[in-house]
Amino acid sequence: MRQHLRVDVxxxxxxxxxxxxxxxxxxxxxxxxxxxxxxxxxxxxVTLLVALPSSTSEVASLVEICAAAGLGMVxxxxxxxxxxxxxxxxxxxxxxxxxxRMNRVRSLDALNYSMTVEAGCxxxxxxxxxxxxxxxxxxxxxxxxxxxxxxxxxxxxxxTAVLRYGMMRDLVLGLEVVLPDGRVLDQLKPLRKDNTGYxxxxxxxxxxxxxxxxxAACLKLFPRPRGYATALVALASPQAAVxxxxxxxxxxxxxxxxxxxxxRSALELVCRHIDGATDxxxxxxxxxxxxxxxxxxxxSDLAERLQTELAAGxxxxxxxxxxxxxxxxxxxxxxxLRENIPEAQAREGASLKHxxxxxxxxxxxxxxxxxxxxxxxxxxxxxxxxGHLGDGNLHFNLSFPSGGDQxxxxxxxxxxxRAIHELVARYRGSFSxxxxxxxxKVAELERYEDPVALDLMRRLKRVLDPDGIMNPGKVLREE
Ligand code: MLT
Ligand code: ZN
Numbered sequence: 001m002r003q004h005l006r007v008d009v010x011x012x013x014x015x016x017x018x019x020x021x022x023x024x025x026x027x028x029x030x031x032x033x034x035x036x037x038x039x040x041x042x043x044x045x046v047t048l049l050v051a052l053p054s055s056t057s058e059v060a061s062l063v064e065i066c067a068a069a070g071l072g073m074v075x076x077x078x079x080x081x082x083x084x085x086x087x088x089x090x091x092x093x094x095x096x097x098x099x100x101r102m103n104r105v106r107s108l109d110a111l112n113y114s115m116t117v118e119a120g121c122x123x124x125x126x127x128x129x130x131x132x133x134x135x136x137x138x139x140x141x142x143x144x145x146x147x148x149x150x151x152x153x154x155x156x157x158x159x160t161a162v163l164r165y166g167m168m169r170d171l172v173l174g175l176e177v178v179l180p181d182g183r184v185l186d187q188l189k190p191l192r193k194d195n196t197g198y199x200x201x202x203x204x205x206x207x208x209x210x211x212x213x214x215x216a217a218c219l220k221l222f223p224r225p226r227g228y229a230t231a232l233v234a235l236a237s238p239q240a241a242v243x244x245x246x247x248x249x250x251x252x253x254x255x256x257x258x259x260x261x262x263x264r265s266a267l268e269l270v271c272r273h274i275d276g277a278t279d280x281x282x283x284x285x286x287x288x289x290x291x292x293x294x295x296x297x298x299x300s301d302l303a304e305r306l307q308t309e310l311a312a313g314x315x316x317x318x319x320x321x322x323x324x325x326x327x328x329x330x331x332x333x334x335x336x337l338r339e340n341i342p343e344a345q346a347r348e349g350a351s352l353k354h355x356x357x358x359x360x361x362x363x364x365x366x367x368x369x370x371x372x373x374x375x376x377x378x379x380x381x382x383x384x385x386x387g388h389l390g391d392g393n394l395h396f397n398l399s400f401p402s403g404g405d406q407x408x409x410x411x412x413x414x415x416x417x418r419a420i421h422e423l424v425a426r427y428r429g430s431f432s433x434x435x436x437x438x439x440x441k442v443a444e445l446e447r448y449e450d451p452v453a454l455d456l457m458r459r460l461k462r463v464l465d466p467d468g469i470m471n472p473g474k475v476l477r478e479e
Contacts, residue, residue, distance in 0.1 A: 009093070012069035013049055016095070019061050024101075026050040035076060035096045036088065042440060043084040046092035047074070054101045056176060056184060056215045063213065064182035066095065072472045073097050075209035077151030078122065080143040082353070083438025085155065085208045085474050094472065097213060099150045105129050106216065113221040114173055114190040119150025119214050126219070135221040138165040138257075142339045150214045156206035158434040160338075163390035164257040164294070165222065168205060174218035175201040180211070180465040190218045203460070208436055209471040211464045225294035228257075229303035230331045231310060234285035234321040238364040241289045241389055243318060245360070248291065251309060255302055258292035259390035260338050266386045269344040269399070270337050277336055277344075285320050289389070290338045341386050345399060350406035351384070352413055354396040354420045357433030363392060366427055370396060373419055378412055380404060393433040396420060421448065437475045445475070 017025055026032050032050045037043065048071075053059045066073050072094035076086045088094045099120035108115040110133045117126055123144040130137040139152060141159040151157070153175070157168045165171065174188040187201045204211055235241050238261060245259050264286055270277045293306050306324065313319035325331040345351050358366050367385055374381050380401030387395040398416065400409035421431045425448055437445050446454065461468075461476055472478050 008069040009048070009071055012065050012071050013095075015065050016049060016051060016062060019065065020051055020053060020058065024052050024054060024058070026052065032096075034079065035098065038084045038087040039080050040082060040084075043087045043089075045088035045090055045094075047088040047094060047096045048092065050076075050096045050098055052098050052101050056102075056178065059097070059099075059102075059178045059213055059215050060182050060184050062097065063178050063180065066469060067181055067467065070467055070469065071095060072469050073213070074471050075099065075150070075154065075213045077120070077148035077154070078143065078146040080147045080151065081155065081438055082355070082435040083432075083440035085436055085438030085471070086151065087439070089439075089473055099148065099213075099215070102215060103148075108133050108135075108221075109190060110135055110221075112190055113223075114218055115221060116174075116188060116190065116216060116218045117149055118216050119148060119153070121149050123147050123149060123152060130221050131224065133221075134224055136224040137171075137219060137221055139168060139171060142342065149217060149219070153205050153214050153217055154207060154209050155436040158388065158391065158393065160258050160260060160388065162388060162393075163259055164254055169202060171220045172201065172205060172217055173220055175204055175214055176216040177201075177204050177212040177214050180467070180470045184215075185212065188216060188218050192220075203464075206436065208438060208475050210461060210475045211470060213470070223296065225257075225296060226298045226300070227295040227303075228331065229293045229295060229306045230325040230334055231291045231306060232280060232323050232325075232334045232337070233289045233291060233310065233313075233319055234281055235287040235289060236285075236320055238287060238367050238389070240318060241287060242360060242364060244289060244291075244313060245390055247313070248293075248306070248309060252293055252302060252305060255293050255296070256291070256390070257294045258290065260290040260387060261389035261394065262288040262290065262338060262341070262386050263384060264288075265382050265384045265399070266341045266344075267337060269348050269384065270340045273344040273347040274336065274340040277340060278333075280323055280330075280333070281321055288337075290334055338386075341384070342395075345384055345397060348399050350400040350410050352398045352410070352416055354417065354424075354431070355393070355433050355435045356396050356420065356424045356429055356431060357391065357393040358424065358427040358429035360389065360392040362427060363389060363394065366423070366429070367394070367396075370420060370423055373423060374398065374416070377416060377419055378409065381409075388434070391433075392429075417444075424448075439474055442473070442475065442477055446477070 076098040102118040103120040106116040177185045310322040382399040
């Protein structure tokens with residue numbers, strides 16, 4: 001039987017090469033190397049071939065060939081996953097399907113505020129194409145120069161504009177997906193209203209390639225802001241940040257597009273490790289918020305209103321200090337402090353990551369409780385809890401205690417993850433708010449997901465992918 005399977009697989013690989021042509025696959029060790037590890041270097045897999053299809057019909061034929069041989073497929077975008085979702089496993093029984101050659105903007109309808117793009121389009125290229133048509137595609141991430149829209153869709157990406165525009169799920173009008181049997185599900189209608197049965201496209205958003213391969217998407221566009229008012233605010237506590245957010249949303253409404261929280265520990269790491277990053281305030285503060293308000297018209301008075309609100313906050317003692325960016329250069333200097341936190345934390349050395357969410361109003365209490373719990377567990381640990389306060393989502397990360405042994409710290413990983421995730425469960429929060437499940441959090445999903453929901457997920461997987469060939473072992477354990 002095993003011998004038989006190997007022959008089938010070898011034949012399938014040969015058929016794939018014929019289908020894709022010499023420019024359509026990679027097999028040399030040096031060429032496939034970048035596809036074997038994930039962004040965080042948590043996993044290293046093996047693959048029989050990296051396929052580079054150039055059209056939806058090629059993906060469909062490829063899937064048919066793989067399905068006939070029972071060959072697993074790992075869809076691959078910009079390889080920026082934090083959970084190993086796009087990395088093949090060690091068995092060597094899967095091919096990687098990179099969508100990078102499918103990178104065309106198929107159409108853009110400015111009047112309809114929509115555009116249709118292929119899965120391999122890099123996020124920044126989509127943003128630029130929208131801008132050229134005087135429209136905004138609002139998804140914005142630190143990795144936007146390399147992540148692809150297929151990956152953004154498959155992981156339901158978040159980023160720094162979720163507060164105003166929602167996650168990837170909210171930005172999609174239609175999808176084209178190659179199903180595990182090779183059929184093409186064409187749901188690419190650029191419609192905002194279409195109540196015709198189940199909303200199938202949403203099944204594939206956030207499915208991490210386990211139900212099919214997303215090949216194209218129709219995306220929502222928005223009016224392009226004419227400018228931004230950006231402030232870095234110094235605060236005594238996360239509660240002061242939540243109060244500021246509530247006040248700003250009350251007075252400026254949906255024009256508040258970004259509200260990110262930074263602790264002093266994060267600012268220090270960025271200033272230590274990132275060239276050109278400096279603390280713009282004269283002296284240290286406990287917490288900071290990066291606030292951005294988008295200006296719908298060039299002559300909008302929203303910037304002055306933001307300034308007035310911040311000045312009033314300082315006056316009443318609710319805020320410690322605030323700086324409004326006076327130039328584009330200063331705006332990008334503020335953003336640099338926020339966007340470089342992951343890089344700075346990596347350069348500092350051993351760290352443990354948690355990607356949690358709770359109701360925004362309960363975040364201050366959660367941070368206090370989490371900090372106490374961690375200090376008891378790992379005395380001296382440095383809490384670097386930062387991120388999307390406006391969405392109730394924090395990257396509740398830890399850096400090893402200064403002067404401590406990094407290896408000993410990492411040996412505590414399981415214990416620390418369990419303590420934080422148990423705390424999250426008590427708050428009825430999420431242990432994976434933004435980065436998905438991939439391979440990294442399969443056991444956590446089994447532990448914390450509602451059993452009925454987990455049962456439905458497994459049934460859905462069996463219905464759509466009965467042979468378990470789509471990104472096997474990701475999100476759900478292989479059956
Ligand atoms: C971020 O918000 O910076 C990203 O999600 C990456 C991270 O968690 O480190
Ligand atoms: Zn994030």
